[in-house]
Amino acid sequence: MDQSGQPDNLHPILSDQVLYDGASVPLTFTGDGKLLFTGQRRRCLTVEKQVLGFSLEGSSIRVKAVVEKRDGICCFGSSGDLIRQSFVFEPQSQDSLTLWSQKLRDYIDSLGRPKRLLIFVNPFGGKKSATKIFSEDVKPYLEDADMHITLIETKHQLHAKEVAKTMDLSKYDGIVCVSGDGILVEVVNGLLEREDWSAAIKMPIGMIPAGTGNGMVKSLLHAAGELCSASNAILTVIRGYKRSLDVATISQGKTRFFSVLMLAWGLIADIDIESEKYRWMGSARIDFYAVQRVFCLRHYNGRISFVPAPGFEDCGEPTSYHGESTSEESQTQELSLKTEHHEYLGSDVKLENMCWRTISGPFVSIWLHNVPWGGEDIMAAPNAKFSDGYLELIMLKDVPKLALLSLMSNMNDGSYIKSPHITYLKVKAFMLEPGARVDDPTKEGIIDSDGEVIARGNVTYTGDQKPLMSYNKLQITVDQGLATLFTPK
Numbered sequence: 001m002d003q004s005g006q007p008d009n010l011h012p013i014l015s016d017q018v019l020y021d022g023a024s025v026p027l028t029f030t031g032d033g034k035l036l037f038t039g040q041r042r043r044c045l046t047v048e049k050q051v052l053g054f055s056l057e058g059s060s061i062r063v064k065a066v067v068e069k070r071d072g073i074c075c076f077g078s079s080g081d082l083i084r085q086s087f088v089f090e091p092q093s094q095d096s097l098t099l100w101s102q103k104l105r106d107y108i109d110s111l112g113r114p115k116r117l118l119i120f121v122n123p124f125g126g127k128k129s130a131t132k133i134f135s136e137d138v139k140p141y142l143e144d145a146d147m148h149i150t151l152i153e154t155k156h157q158l159h160a161k162e163v164a165k166t167m168d169l170s171k172y173d174g175i176v177c178v179s180g181d182g183i184l185v186e187v188v189n190g191l192l193e194r195e196d197w198s199a200a201i202k203m204p205i206g207m208i209p210a211g212t213g214n215g216m217v218k219s220l221l222h223a224a225g226e227l228c229s230a231s232n233a234i235l236t237v238i239r240g241y242k243r244s245l246d247v248a249t250i251s252q253g254k255t256r257f258f259s260v261l262m263l264a265w266g267l268i269a270d271i272d273i274e275s276e277k278y279r280w281m282g283s284a285r286i287d288f289y290a291v292q293r294v295f296c297l298r299h300y301n302g303r304i305s306f307v308p309a310p311g312f313e314d315c316g317e318p319t320s321y322h323g324e325s326t327s328e329e330s331q332t333q334e335l336s337l338k339t340e341h342h343e344y345l346g347s348d349v350k351l352e353n354m355c356w357r358t359i360s361g362p363f364v365s366i367w368l369h370n371v372p373w374g375g376e377d378i379m380a381a382p383n384a385k386f387s388d389g390y391l392e393l394i395m396l397k398d399v400p401k402l403a404l405l406s407l408m409s410n411m412n413d414g415s416y417i418k419s420p421h422i423t424y425l426k427v428k429a430f431m432l433e434p435g436a437r438v439d440d441p442t443k444e445g446i447i448d449s450d451g452e453v454i455a456r457g458n459v460t461y462t463g464d465q466k467p468l469m470s471y472n473k474l475q476i477t478v479d480q481g482l483a484t485l486f487t488p489k
């Protein structure tokens with residue numbers, strides 16, 4: 001407060017008479033980062049949220065901003081439809097123009113926004129529209145923000161992972177994926193396979209929805225009350241706010257896969273992966289195949305074990321850790337692995353010292369989720385938090401077919417978890433021992449993580465690649481807040 005009782009941040013940094021829209025009007029830049037001016041009515045731009053950048057044009061300054069489509073400008077609402085709009089002001093002198101430019105530059109620089117981005121565009125993701133989304137809905141915002149960009153169109157599977165693994169990190173302030181979740185997962189895996197993984201994984205990653213599964217960006221924007229659109233997503237990147245994200249390590253022996261979204265076994269994995277054969281149907285393939293699977297419901301033998309979060313200790317039966325041997329020999333092996341390779345090896349939490357619980361099958365579905373949304377219209381884990389260090393476990397054992405259909409139709413708002421057939425809890429660590437189908441022991445299942453088949457047993461689906469892991473016991477640990485994402489505030 002000053003002597004007049006006004007908070008310091010409301011004092012004008014700069015106040016001037018400028019030409020705007022052919023009239024001489026007062027323009028004020030306040031200490032709390034607002035540009036106030038009067039055109040046909042009084043107007044206010046919040047620089048942090050609305051101003052993308054500015055440029056000097058002769059004796060004028062062009063301020064490039066986003067405003068609500070509804071009424072052109074004024075009170076800024078976060079969930080409204082936003083459009084780009086620029087405002088041209090002409091100060092009375094060259095000195096005044098220089099001062100305006102300096103003050104705006106200093107303020108925008110103080111916001112810590114990214115300036116240099118590496119952008120992956122997957123032309124084959126989703127409806128194959130990522131290139132169009134980038135040029136029409138993303139690039140204009142980046143140009144307004146005067147962002148320096150390096151564009152890479154992914155040419156094949158794992159291309160983004162290869163780049164993330166070898167890129168010169170010092171050249172960028174962030175990585176952006178114009179794609180579905182698949183490219184994000186590749187980038188995270190690439191960064192964690194680097195020798196300098198602990199610094200690399202701090203590189204902020206932004207997501208622009210352009211795939212079939214856009215669960216991560218939907219989770220981020222929905223949490224802020226914003227629509228899942230390319231323009232809201234790129235504004236998130238430009239504004240540069242960051243948040244941390246849990247990373248799960250799925251391991252089987254020395255093989256590891258780093259997951260940021262989910263792991264599924266049983267019904268959800270079967271629908272997700274086997275429906276690929278109906279890809280020509282577009283997104284309807286999922287619903288179409290889900291109905292088929294519900295009517296010919298599969299039950300899988302197997303066992304899950306987990307370390308429950310506080311409050312969920314009553315689920316299952318107590319058991320001791322029965323994962324990878326912690327004998328001296330295996331500790332020596334792990335130590336030599338650590339010295340030979342320097343990539344991330346997963347959380348170093350001591351699993352054998354934790355309180356494990358276990359549940360035996362048969363199971364219809366086992367689903368582990370890291371963030372609330374599995375896709376733009378699947379709220380898989382409504383209570384999931386980005387960086388609480390836990391995964392949500394959604395388990396389905398026996399369930400009547402009609403009840404299953406009904407709960408599956410309530411997946412778009414997360415209310416399905418209230419079904420008495422669903423067991424929903426939070427876990428710190430998890431172990432899956434997948435078995436064969438109850439009705440036909442010669443047939444086994446699929447383990448899907450983040451849209452990748454990481455293991456498959458004896459199943460009809462063959463895919464075009466050998467899975468990373470075998471259809472055997474695997475374990476999952478969570479490293480709290482390991483990765484960094486661009487996020488709406």
Ligand SMILES: Nc1ncnc2c1ncn2[C@@H]1O[C@H](COP(=O)(O)OP(=O)(O)OP(=O)(O)O)[C@@H](O)[C@H]1O
Nearest residue numbers: 125126154155156157158179180182183211212213
């Ligand atoms: N040029 C390419 N040709 C074929 N596949 C590619 C290409 N570039 C990337 N990919 C692969 O496409 C997969 C899916 O990518 P993306 O994340 O954009 O979409 P998605 O929504 O997850 O999946 P999809 O649309 O395929 O269901 C990734 O695993 C990636 O390796």
